[in-house]
Amino acid sequence: MSLKGIRVIDLTRIISGPFCTQLLADFGADVIKIETPSGDPLRRQGKGRNGLSWYFASYNRNKRSVALDLRSPEGLEVLSDLVRDADVLVENFRAGVLADMGFSDQALEALNPRLVVCHISGFGADGPYAQRPSFDFIAQAMSGFMSVNGNRDDEPLRSGLPISDLVAGLYAALGVAATLAGPRENRRFQSVDVGLTDSLISLLSYMASDTLASGQPPERSGNDHPLVAPYGLFQTADTPIAIAPSNDMIYARLLKVLGREDLLTDPRFDTNEKRMADRRAIRAEIEPILLTEGSATWIERLNKGGVPTGPVMTVPEVLEDPQVRHRDMVLEVPHGAHGPVQMLGFPVKVAPDGCDIRHPAPELGEHGDAILSALGYSAARIADLRARGVLAAGSGEEAVRRG
Amino acid sequence: MSLKGIRVIDLTRIISGPFCTQLLADFGADVIKIETPSGDPLRRQGKGRNGLSWYFASYNRNKRSVALDLRSPEGLEVLSDLVRDADVLVENFRAGVLADMGFSDQALEALNPRLVVCHISGFGADGPYAQRPSFDFIAQAMSGFMSVNGNRDDEPLRSGLPISDLVAGLYAALGVAATLAGPRENRRFQSVDVGLTDSLISLLSYMASDTLASGQPPERSGNDHPLVAPYGLFQTADTPIAIAPSNDMIYARLLKVLGREDLLTDPRFDTNEKRMADRRAIRAEIEPILLTEGSATWIERLNKGGVPTGPVMTVPEVLEDPQVRHRDMVLEVPHGAHGPVQMLGFPVKVAPDGCDIRHPAPELGEHGDAILSALGYSAARIADLRARGVLAAGSGEEAVRRG
Numbered sequence: 001m002s003l004k005g006i007r008v009i010d011l012t013r014i015i016s017g018p019f020c021t022q023l024l025a026d027f028g029a030d031v032i033k034i035e036t037p038s039g040d041p042l043r044r045q046g047k048g049r050n051g052l053s054w055y056f057a058s059y060n061r062n063k064r065s066v067a068l069d070l071r072s073p074e075g076l077e078v079l080s081d082l083v084r085d086a087d088v089l090v091e092n093f094r095a096g097v098l099a100d101m102g103f104s105d106q107a108l109e110a111l112n113p114r115l116v117v118c119h120i121s122g123f124g125a126d127g128p129y130a131q132r133p134s135f136d137f138i139a140q141a142m143s144g145f146m147s148v149n150g151n152r153d154d155e156p157l158r159s160g161l162p163i164s165d166l167v168a169g170l171y172a173a174l175g176v177a178a179t180l181a182g183p184r185e186n187r188r189f190q191s192v193d194v195g196l197t198d199s200l201i202s203l204l205s206y207m208a209s210d211t212l213a214s215g216q217p218p219e220r221s222g223n224d225h226p227l228v229a230p231y232g233l234f235q236t237a238d239t240p241i242a243i244a245p246s247n248d249m250i251y252a253r254l255l256k257v258l259g260r261e262d263l264l265t266d267p268r269f270d271t272n273e274k275r276m277a278d279r280r281a282i283r284a285e286i287e288p289i290l291l292t293e294g295s296a297t298w299i300e301r302l303n304k305g306g307v308p309t310g311p312v313m314t315v316p317e318v319l320e321d322p323q324v325r326h327r328d329m330v331l332e333v334p335h336g337a338h339g340p341v342q343m344l345g346f347p348v349k350v351a352p353d354g355c356d357i358r359h360p361a362p363e364l365g366e367h368g369d370a371i372l373s374a375l376g377y378s379a380a381r382i383a384d385l386r387a388r389g390v391l392a393a394g395s396g397e398e399a400v401r402r403g
Numbered sequence: 404m405s406l407k408g409i410r411v412i413d414l415t416r417i418i419s420g421p422f423c424t425q426l427l428a429d430f431g432a433d434v435i436k437i438e439t440p441s442g443d444p445l446r447r448q449g450k451g452r453n454g455l456s457w458y459f460a461s462y463n464r465n466k467r468s469v470a471l472d473l474r475s476p477e478g479l480e481v482l483s484d485l486v487r488d489a490d491v492l493v494e495n496f497r498a499g500v501l502a503d504m505g506f507s508d509q510a511l512e513a514l515n516p517r518l519v520v521c522h523i524s525g526f527g528a529d530g531p532y533a534q535r536p537s538f539d540f541i542a543q544a545m546s547g548f549m550s551v552n553g554n555r556d557d558e559p560l561r562s563g564l565p566i567s568d569l570v571a572g573l574y575a576a577l578g579v580a581a582t583l584a585g586p587r588e589n590r591r592f593q594s595v596d597v598g599l600t601d602s603l604i605s606l607l608s609y610m611a612s613d614t615l616a617s618g619q620p621p622e623r624s625g626n627d628h629p630l631v632a633p634y635g636l637f638q639t640a641d642t643p644i645a646i647a648p649s650n651d652m653i654y655a656r657l658l659k660v661l662g663r664e665d666l667l668t669d670p671r672f673d674t675n676e677k678r679m680a681d682r683r684a685i686r687a688e689i690e691p692i693l694l695t696e697g698s699a700t701w702i703e704r705l706n707k708g709g710v711p712t713g714p715v716m717t718v719p720e721v722l723e724d725p726q727v728r729h730r731d732m733v734l735e736v737p738h739g740a741h742g743p744v745q746m747l748g749f750p751v752k753v754a755p756d757g758c759d760i761r762h763p764a765p766e767l768g769e770h771g772d773a774i775l776s777a778l779g780y781s782a783a784r785i786a787d788l789r790a791r792g793v794l795a796a797g798s799g800e801e802a803v804r805r806g
Contacts, residue, residue: 126729127725133653142724154554156636161606174576205422205458207564217719244539311545318547344607
């Protein structure tokens with residue numbers, strides 16, 4: 001709860017931005033989600049129960065909601081008042097859209113000279129492609145990620161997860177948190193700018209450094225490790241297992257567990273280079289032994305022998321796994337009339353001041369009255385804004401019907 | 404430079420931990436990398452020039468190095484003194500190893516009641532699998548990531564990048580930064596615990612929420628989006644392009660650019676569900692038009708028409724791309740006798756107090772004398788530690804020869 005007392009104005013929707021602000025909210029920040037009167041489109045995506053998208057619920061826990069018409073001057077005025085009173089503003093409009101609404105960095109700094117504003121966009125806030133529309137898939141294609149994902153002889157492959165959205169959200173949360181960790185007394189306006197493509201490029205790791213050093217492009221290598229053999233998925237008597245002997249010491253342990261220490265000095269296999277040169281040959285020595293027992297036996301024996309080994313798990317298997325449950329990676333959150341909702345837990349465990357669920361994802365506009373009252377708006381003014389459609393939805397009851 | 408003045412003792416090696424501490428160093432923290440006398444194994448991995456691994460150089464910039472024999476009591480004493488003087492300790496030993504060295508959380512809190520300690524491990528600090536050895540590939544297998552990555556009819560596929568290592572490093576940096584952002588005055592000891600598997604699970608996003616809501620496992624869908632059609636790679640007159648019309652509005656824009664607005668009301672294709680049901684049918688309408696022009700033409704036309712579209716780029720293409728260069732995602736850092744080193748830039752752009760390169764990755768043990776002197780060690784004591792091999796390497800000269 002290290003971000004307790006930090007107020008975040010959240011103009012984001014869909015996934016990248018809401019993931020960022022959810023991380024901040026989980027760490028204790030008071031996140032005020034500003035939605036259009038029709039709500040974050042995520043409210044209508046993903047599978048749900050009892051009129052609630054579990055996708056939306058899991059990415060918006062610990063947030064409060066105000067439904068505001070930002071096309072009206074009065075709506076923009078409310079936003080200005082919220083910004084004056086906040087520590088952080090996060091947005092994931094296309095680059096430049098927020099400035100067109102009257103909230104350039106300069107205008108924001110004038111409103112609140114201590115604000116941290118965080119922009120999340122496809123290509124970042126500037127550069128030749130900044131104005132292009134972009135989504136996760138485009139960032140996957142243009143970051144080089146796809147070029148190294150997939151099997152050698154197939155086409156470049158997107159990640160099965162919206163990886164650039166999520167990594168950009170994570171970097172944005174890091175940028176905000178690191179900025180907030182700076183000196184309190186003299187804090188001045190800071191602008192944090194995160195692009196989906198930049199974010200995924202930053203994960204190219206040795207693929208980038210090797211390319212820069214050698215000029216040679218990396219290759220797609222499927223389940224083979226590009227630099228190590230043996231390594232990958234191996235058949236057993238039942239299901240395949242993942243084995244990762246990432247250096248010579250662990251390779252030696254693998255041979256010991258398999259009773260094939262003779263291979264250590266076999267001139268065909270005595271260096272990683274030789275084993276890489278003909279991956280099938282070393283596999284042909286190892287796999288027949290693995291086929292004599294089931295996966296559970298090998299996972300136990302190999303891990304005991306110091307060889308990282310595991311099953312390839314489906315998502316339902318993961319969510320039921322004893323380790324995953326022990327780590328509270330699946331939580332059940334009461335959601336009023338919608339019933340209990342299961343969602344993923346906190347990826348970062350902090351003690352003693354850890355993350356927690358303070359309240360479930362909000363109904364659309366659920367906290368409009370409370371938040372505007374706290375800003376000093378009179379009941380009459382709030383009623384007027386509501387009557388004119390600037391402030392939408394409102395009571396929990398109404399929002400439940402809309403949801 | 405928001406973490407300026409924060410001192411981090413860095414007991415990590417290889418990739419996940421060093422990525423975490425590099426992010427903290429880029430934000431301005433003073434990161435003291437403790438290496439064994441033989442150095443981080445990464446010094447000997449990846450392609451290099453002039454005796455320097457560019458992989459190591461890119462993951463250790465802005466850090467200082469002390470080479471310390473932690474198997475000796477004197478080495479552990481030096482570590483204790485460093486911890487007393489620090490704000491943060493980061494480690495990525497196997498769970499429990501640091502405690503076995505005498506540095507349990509309890510012992511660390513006794514040394515420094517304001518310390519933030521961050522543990523990075525395969526399965527996290529506790530639970531039934533905590534003692535298992537683990538690497539990125541095992542986390543990919545056991546998080547469900549592989550089960551949703553790849554083509555429908557192929558085997559589950561690892562990501563081409565060490566994605567769980569990197570995401571765990573990123574979460575660890577976030578956990579540290581968020582904790583440091585908490586109240587200064589009353590800061591108390593905090594333990595941050597990040598597991599590779601938990602980290603990747605937390606990115607399952609709608610794959611997890613949909614599974615929890617419906618009980619149905621997600622499927623691998625290759626380059627098809629699991630929820631939208633058309634979407635994916637499409638052939639043009641030259642190279643394939645990625646097109647991401649993720650909702651009906653953008654689908655309509657796509658048809659407009661292609662001159663096929665007639666399809667909008669075609670009863671075979673008038674809902675996303677119908678288009679999903681036979682992806683090949685809608686592709687058969689669209690692809691022949693795309694084949695009439697080259698990729699550059701379509702990328703320009705479609706983006707102009709509001710349809711996110713891009714090329715599938717190789718890593719060398721990415722590193723030369725004008726947008727990537729504009730965003731300073733490739734930096735050149737002087738490395739003394741090793742010559743200039745190219746490496747990836749900062750994924751988070753902050754202004755005015757942004758990240759910068761203060762110094763290149765250190766030679767092994769380069770800063771031993773300076774750091775111990777600053778702790779109050781006399782020249783005689785430092786010479787003695789060096790004579791007995793507790794403090795290894797030393798002057799820049801010597802380290803260059805070893806490098």
